[in-house]
Amino acid sequence: MFLQNITMPEFSRALIKTQSAILPVGVLEQHGPHLPLGLDAMHATMLARRTAELHPCLVAPPLNYGLCRSTSQHPGTVGISANTLKMNIHDISLGFYGQGIKTLTILTGHAGGTHQAALLDSAEEVLKETNLEIAVICVLDLFDQATEFLECKGDSHAGEVETSLAMHLWPELVKGSAKEEYPTYPRFILVRDKVGHWPGGVWGDPTKASREKGEKIFELEAENLVKVIKDLEKRAA
Ligand SMILES: [Zn+2]
Structure with missing residues (x-):
């Protein structure tokens, strides 16, 4: 059930069937020269909706903004501060709790530390502050990155994984291709010139991407997310 699309009576009826909700979170952030800026929120939302097909749960409209650090100076990235993000999560969680939700899964498509x-x-x-059972999950942790069908080790942004997912979920939004790239940030040291250390905005190898890999990753993520929600529901029972 995608809450954005249902009515008040439908919400009341849905709540009898399930008291679990997923809150998708993403960011508006550069994803290389070939992928859309909103990919992380789109990914988390699609995954939440796919999960709700496998196991009854309510899917909240996504929070489309989050904290961006390494991409903050690239064209197209618009972030919010940690305090603003925390207040959003806090207030939205309390809102769902007030509506009778017992388990809340905060699902982020953005993996920034x-x-x-x-x-x-x-x-x-x-x-x-509440009796909510809560999980905080990054989409990238819902499947094993060392899985045999992925070729690029150390993929993390706009590379093999995200490009594959986009080819599967929104092929019309993949604009051409991008080269393998890794940032050159020094360890421990914070840099002012973030773009200079990461000009293309790709972290991994998008040339290894395919639609088939995207479908496999997406379905693995959904299966594993169902397991987490079932665990939360046991705790809430
Ligand atoms: Zn991303």
């Missing part, structure tokens, strides 16, 4: 830390920090606060 500072972004994920903000989600966790906020969810810990919600845990103290």
Whole structure:
């Protein structure tokens, strides 16, 4: 059930069947020269909706903005601060709790470390304030990156995985191709010239992408997400 599209009576009826909700989170962020800026939120939302087909749960409209660090200066990236992200997650979680939701899965399509830390920090606060059972999950952690059908080790942004997913889910939004690239950020040291260390905005090898790989990744993610939601529901029972 995609909450954006249903009515008040439909919501009331849905709540009798399930008290689990997924909140997709993404960012507006460069994804190389070939993929759309909104890919992370689109990915999390599509995955949540696919998961709801396999196991009853409510899917919230996505939070389309998050915290972007390494991509913050590339054209097209618009981020928000950790505090703003945390307040959004906090207030939305309390809102769902107030509506009778018992398990909340915060599903982020964006894997940035500072972004994920903000989600966790906020969810810990919600845990103290409510009886909600909560999971915070990054889509990339829902399948084994070392799986035999993936060729590029160290893929993380607009590379083999995300390009494959886009070829499967939105082939019309994949614009041409991109080269293998890895950023040259120094370890530990923060840099001002972020684009200079990562000009193409690709982290991995998009030339290894295929529609078939995208479909496999997407279905694996959904299967594993169902397992997490079932675990949450056991805890909430
Ligand atoms: Zn992404």
